[in-house]
Amino acid sequence: MSNRANFGSKLGVILASAGSAVGLGNIWRFPYEAGNHGGAAFIFIYLGCVLILGLPILIAEFLIGRHSRANTAGAYQKLAPGTHWRWVGRMGVLAGFLILSYYSVVAGWTLEYIFEAATNAFTGKSADDFITSFQQFSASPWRPVVWLVAFLVSTHLIIVKGVEKGIEKSSKIMMPALFIIILILVGCSVTLPGAGAGIEFLLKPDFSKVDGNVFLGAMGQAFFSLSLGMGCLCTYASYFGKDTNLAKTAFSVGVIDTCVAVLAGFIIFPAAFSVGIQPDSGPSLIFITLPNVFQQAFGNVPVLAYVFSVMFYVLLAMAALTSTISLHEVVTAYLHEEFRFSRGKAAKMVTGGCIFLGVFCSLSLGVLKEYTVGGLTIFDLFDFVTAKLMLPLGGLFIALFTGWYLDKKIVWEEITNNGTLKVPLYRLIVFILKYIAPITVSLIFINELGLL
Ligand code: PFF
DSSP, X not given: OTTOOOOSOHHHHHHHHHHHHSSHIXXXXXXXXXXXXXXXXXXXXXXXXXXXXXXHHHHXXXXXXXXXXXXXXXXXXXXXXXXXXXXHHHHHHHHHHHHHHHHXXXXXXXXXXXXXXXXXXXXXXXXXXXXXXXXXXXXXXXXXXXXXXXXHHHHHHHHHTOIXXXXXXXXXXXXXXXXXXXXXXXXXXXXXXXXXXXXXXXXXXXXXXXXXXXXXXXHHHHHHHTTOSSSHHHHHHTTSOTXXXXXXXXXXXXXXXXXXXXXXXXXXXXXXXXXXXXXXXHHHIIIIIHXXXXXXXXXXSHHHXXXXXXXXXXXXXXXXXXXXXXXXXXXXXXXXXXXXXXXXXXXXXXXXXXXXXXXXXXXXXXXXXXXXXXXXXXXXXXXXIIIIIIHHHHHHHHHHIIIIISOHHHHHHHHHTTTTSOOTTHHHHHHIXXXXXXXXXXXXXXXXXXXX
16 A cells, blocks of 8 residues: 555644544543542652553554554554454454544533533523533433534544544644643633642642552553554554654653643642532533533633633543544544545444444433443443453553564564664563563453452
8 A cells, every 4th residue: 555644744643643642531530530549649650650551552552553554453464464463453443433432422512511601601500500401411312412413523524634634734733722722721720719729639649549449540541541452543653654753752642641631630620629619520520510610710700711611611622523533543544444445435434333323322321321231321331341341451462462473573673763763761662562561451451340
């Protein structure tokens, strides 16, 4: 495939990969986990997980993708023809398809909240009003579905434009915009009266809260947040040029992803503490607690409450969009390359399939609430099967594949760009992929299944 698409610039490579990593996972999950699990102590452990486990596996995905220059399923077929390794790639494609289906439901909610914030619907609401309106909205049979479709169609329109004009260009616009919005929001939040308590909550290391579970939680978060384990960054790396420095790019992605997560904490906690609200977890944090916090915190200056709320939900929507694009690309590239559908047709199939599954995920929070599997609604089931099972399993196999199966020469050639780059930690990276990553990821996995 000599005319295969490529990213046009190094900045594009970094921003598109960081765009995949930075998403809903950074903005609601990380701050909450950090705040409740020992603040800076959690951040410290999380950083350790990113450096010791996340980055080597990220480099492994990059090298598999760039060497094979194929979609993630095709990559294993090329590098290990006739073996069962191809199932690792296929599982990644399936995970991408399933994650995209339920992730787009929540991503769609961000559009509703941009709309509500922009039409001043938050003004004058009490804490109870925010709870009721979120419950009514998420359980409604059609409104969230409309936003879900809108979000997937927006993702589709970017994907069909291709790698350079679609993915790269949109990341180059959205990622800088996202950083600017974050910095403005952090600036507003930390200068609120009483914000210091929130900063302390996030930054004061409380080692008494650190136990085995916190350590494992931090690893799971690092995985989801860095988009690892399903070949997402492997697919992007298949569009990297020969001169891209894989280790350096992985490091930049890790730094950007972690900075956004920590800065999201600096938006949420100072604002929440300044009005005396204890931050909650999960979707209720961003869709119930925060709109209420913003109203109260900036209530004296309504324009500020308005601008802050709109900007926050635009930030969430953009972060989610750069992630849904990467999930969509994994499946589109697979259908396009493995089954020879045109890129447009492949993208239509992915968008259509995800709308179909996404509707069930969305309805499972309302009219289909009674239909459960093992006590989980369809939405929760998708989340559990992908984030808790498929991603760690994928990560484990990626480390084993690179550490044990793949020819050492290929690993060396890719990481050092044929010996032209000096990578001082090269031996350490290989050692981690061979031993440390498989053992630790197995531990997370066993723990998540409740076997430990
Ligand atoms: N990293 C994204 C987030 O933090 O929201 C989620 C994600 C995107 C996970 C792409 C996996 C993936 F392949």
